[in-house]
Amino acid sequence: MKTLSFVAGRALQGLVVLLGVSLVVFFALFLTGDPAAVMLPPDANAAEIAAFREAMGFNDPILVQYARFLGGVMSGEFGNSLRFQRPAVDLLIERLPATALLACVALLWSSLLGFLLGTIAAIRRNSALDFAIRVVSLLGQAIPVFWLALLLIIVFSLRLRWLPSSGIGSWRQLILPSIALGAYYLSAITRLVRASLIEVLGENYIRTARAKGLTSWRIVVHHALRNALIPVITVQGMYFASLLGGALVTEIIFAWPGIGRLAVDAIQTKDFPVVQAVVLFAALVFVAVNFLVDLAYLWLNPRIRL
Template sequence: MSRYFLIRIGQSLLAIWGIVTIVFVVTRMLGDPAVLLLPLGTPDSQIQELRSSLGLERPMIVQYLDFLRHAAVGDFGLSYQSFRPAMEVVLERMPATAILTASSLALGAVLGAATGFAAALARGRFLEFVVMCLALAGQATPVFWLGILLVLFFAVELGWFPTGGWDGPASLVLPTMALGIFVAANITRLFRSSMIETLSEDYIRTARAKGLMPRTIFMVHAARNALIPVVTMLALLAAELLGGSAVTETVFSWPGVGRLLVQAIDSKDFPVIQAGVFLIATIFVGVNFLVDLLYTLLDPRIRLGR
């Protein structure tokens, strides 16, 4: 098992290094931040002076090696906009994104598991058809469009909730619904397929032959093993949402990481972009590592390292 952990840790570090390297190269293609930070018509001498103070006049390989050396200890420099540590700016927005992620996943997991379970049990009947049509519609509907509809109806027309920003728990309802419906649609289809496949396994037939109650077969034997791909999906969705659902946060003016990165890209704030992507990559890799460990709890037949 120790060898398995070492391999997985090595793979994780390699993945994070690859991601931050790509981001470093891509951000240098966005343009010169010194030109953006200074007013129009600024003399070239002042632009060059600012570029020199930001370290942008050095060769690219020197900038890259210096970037890796500082990134290893979580230092991504100062934000070009706020002149504060970039990682501090990103972490400041993480609680809002974490709250939105937790509420959206909770709503999506409960709703998706319930509807997926019902569709699997009603296989071949009208209920399954209705559930799968709704799930397909939920997956096909763009989240930003659904978010705008929710704002127009519940916020503008009815006035039940704020249109955006953070103004107490009521502000969380609409973005949670927008993301939760998307999560539920994915979980519904996946859980239904996994349940149908699990119910055809030999050990389920054996359980039925032994005279176990259908409720016990479905809830204890089938549902537990059918949850394995669902856990993977939830983990990937959780990592994605924790990284910041940029479109949803922009639609609802949510003060999260996703909206921050959109603003940083627009203003060519390299340190904030790099710090944000590094944090997102670390979360994504870490969640996938934890999912591998969780597999062994859901299904004892799965062993680490095999």
């Protein structure tokens, strides 16, 4: 019963968050004044603005408009794109596979390498190897994504001509954007794994395992790593949600046709139905990933069930 209450509470919190995001997304449309005048071209006359306002339902009371908007969101309808004259959700679904592919590859290689480097640094604490790993991790978090992306293009595309600099279609086009996107997360995961493992390795049950003559790697793999995973999984969940919500800078620099690039194009062209769809989708991803992370807590730490 306590486990069910925990899960139900987290699910209810997620619904409240989504409702709050829908309020912000809807009313942000009216912050700049008349949404019809904002969404139409600057040369639109008064008659065209009035007709567009009537067609979009902007003449209805604000609560009626929000109820209609919320009903459309619950049914998966965000309206038609003003630029492409197609349902906004269809454009979102078209771009989702590209963003999901890039996010999964970036998070996969950065997580695997980050876990390895963080574990090595924790076991060899205060050694030269630990110092080198910490320096590299610090540099990875300090280097801006856009600067690293441009550097990768200059070196591997323009100078060496080993890899393409943009586009999607082959595995070679995935290498540079996944490296640029995953470098920061590699550094963050490495530092977090190291810090978590060092804390866990100081616990009494770890000292008992050492007294029994177990090797360092056996202690880490079978005893320490599971308890050290809780903060790491939290961070990974947030990283994956942000990646799946759209990596704006990376997708723009590498001309990657994902959700982030769709959002930027929609903002530039004042395509508000698409902007609303992207923002609500990103919020849904964050809520869903955090809910899954909470469920993972129940498996990693049985004390949470109590």
